[in-house]
Amino acid sequence: MSILCRIDDKHVPLYRVMWVAATPHYCGEEDCLREGSYEVRLEQEESVWAKAPEHEELLAKLESWQGGLGGGDEGRNW
Numbered sequence: 001m002s003i004l005c006r007i008d009d010k011h012v013p014l015y016r017v018m019w020v021a022a023t024p025h026y027c028g029e030e031d032c033l034r035e036g037s038y039e040v041r042l043e044q045e046e047s048v049w050a051k052a053p054e055h056e057e058l059l060a061k062l063e064s065w066q067g068g069l070g071g072g073d074e075g076r077n078w
């Protein structure tokens, strides 16, 4: 079982994720590189920025990871 999720070219362990933005970043700056990306807050005031497909995958992984805590890993397909 992998507890890593790839976000912005980094493999982030799920247990390091504090919270995940529900809406994409928007600040109105014309040259903002993060517009449309979702902030993923990690421990130690670090953030990574997930594109929409990465954000979806991360949420799905977090849900099955938390639901699977303490249970067996058999039958997982990721």
Ligand SMILES: [Zn+2]
Residues within 6 Å of the ligand: 025, 026, 027, 028, 029, 032, 033, 034, 035
């Ligand atoms: Zn911005």
